[in-house]
Amino acid sequence: MAAAAFHQAIWTPQSHGNLKILGRSQEIGNGSMKLILKKGFKVELGLLKRECYHSSTRNCGAIQASISQSSVVDPVLSPSNKNTNEARKKSNEAALILIRHGESLWNEKNLFTGCVDVPLTKKGVEEAIEAGKRISNIPVDMIYTSALIRAQMTAMLAMTQHRRKKVPIIIHNESEQARAWSQIFSEDTKKQSIPVVAAWQLNERMYGELQGLNKQETADRYGKEQVHEWRRSYDIPPPNGESLEMCAERAVAYFKDQIEPQLLSGKNVMIAAHGNSLRSIIMYLDKLTSQEVISLELSTGLPMLYIFKEGKFIRRGSPVGPTEAGVYAYTRNLALYRQKLDEMLH
Numbered sequence: 001m002a003a004a005a006f007h008q009a010i011w012t013p014q015s016h017g018n019l020k021i022l023g024r025s026q027e028i029g030n031g032s033m034k035l036i037l038k039k040g041f042k043v044e045l046g047l048l049k050r051e052c053y054h055s056s057t058r059n060c061g062a063i064q065a066s067i068s069q070s071s072v073v074d075p076v077l078s079p080s081n082k083n084t085n086e087a088r089k090k091s092n093e094a095a096l097i098l099i100r101h102g103e104s105l106w107n108e109k110n111l112f113t114g115c116v117d118v119p120l121t122k123k124g125v126e127e128a129i130e131a132g133k134r135i136s137n138i139p140v141d142m143i144y145t146s147a148l149i150r151a152q153m154t155a156m157l158a159m160t161q162h163r164r165k166k167v168p169i170i171i172h173n174e175s176e177q178a179r180a181w182s183q184i185f186s187e188d189t190k191k192q193s194i195p196v197v198a199a200w201q202l203n204e205r206m207y208g209e210l211q212g213l214n215k216q217e218t219a220d221r222y223g224k225e226q227v228h229e230w231r232r233s234y235d236i237p238p239p240n241g242e243s244l245e246m247c248a249e250r251a252v253a254y255f256k257d258q259i260e261p262q263l264l265s266g267k268n269v270m271i272a273a274h275g276n277s278l279r280s281i282i283m284y285l286d287k288l289t290s291q292e293v294i295s296l297e298l299s300t301g302l303p304m305l306y307i308f309k310e311g312k313f314i315r316r317g318s319p320v321g322p323t324e325a326g327v328y329a330y331t332r333n334l335a336l337y338r339q340k341l342d343e344m345l346h
């Protein structure tokens with residue numbers, strides 16, 4: 001097969017975070033690829049993958065490494081599990097789970113919250129655990145949350161229920177030192193963890209001067225219509241805040257740039273975020289018009305499942321429970337994943 005054009009490939013190695021490689025790749029069979037790196041380009045092979053290196057860390061002209069899809073998906077789908085692996089490769093699909101955070105202390109008090117960093121209530125904690133039960137049989141390889149604690153708590157609590165029992169670990173890329181100080185030095189331990197990327201772009205829309213105000217009192221003061229317009233119009237921002245359109249601009253751009261490539265590479269992704277950042281993303285996934293999105297309301301702590309297949313997002317609704325037969329009838333891959341979990345864990 002002819003070498004692919006010189007290109008920038010983004011690999012997500014077993015270590016956390018993306019590794020950008022400038023080079024050419026060429027398929028050499030057996031699910032392996034030959035990588036021809038740009039001269040002088042340094043790559044840490046130890047970070048690159050978790051098995052079968054043919055070279056050690058060096059400045060390299062050419063290296064060879066196995067990059068079968070099993071290196072980027074859940075180890076339940078291990079290379080020894082040939083049928084499952086083949087199915088995954090063939091259908092090239094991935095699960096996408098969206099969860100709005102559980103009830104926060106300001107949801108409970110009926111206050112505009114926006115980007116104020118408020119934690120969950122006890123009910124919110126319970127909602128997150130319940131959400132986790134519902135998705136406990138669905139594979140998760142990467143987690144994205146907003147930078148806000150209510151979304152992060154929700155993701156972490158939900159994962160306590162996952163049957164695979166991998167450890168979600170927050171990636172600290174904010175500085176060189178944070179990166180260096182949070183390294184993991186065991187490949188086995190890395191395999192048993194799920195990278196959690198926190199991104200401000202997934203934050204709730206910034207509610208401007210309404211943040212901290214009571215929703216009912218604000219309606220009494222400014223009128224129901226005015227407050228409804230601030231809360232549910234598409235392009236009218238609240239005073240000094242973001243409209244849904246502005247929120248969608250940054251949330252959808254992040255989704256397209258950072259999350260879609262992961263799905264394309266076969267990774268199963270969970271996103272824990274907020275009413276408005278998720279409405280924005282759903283607008284993109286379901287191709288909703290601005291008229292349609294304004295009437296879309298998301299409940300707290302309710303997971304929603306999409307299947308990413310052949311570049312398309314297929315909405316599969318909200319799994320009612322971990323054993324809901326319908327969820328696993330959606331795709332052969334999910335059914336096989338669940339079957340494998342049952343075999344492993346019983």
Ligand SMILES: O=C(O)[C@@H](CO)OP(=O)(O)O
Pocket residue numbers: 107111112113114115204207231275276
């Ligand atoms: O207060 C907020 O930040 C949001 C979400 O809770 O409110 P709204 O329902 O108006 O979008």
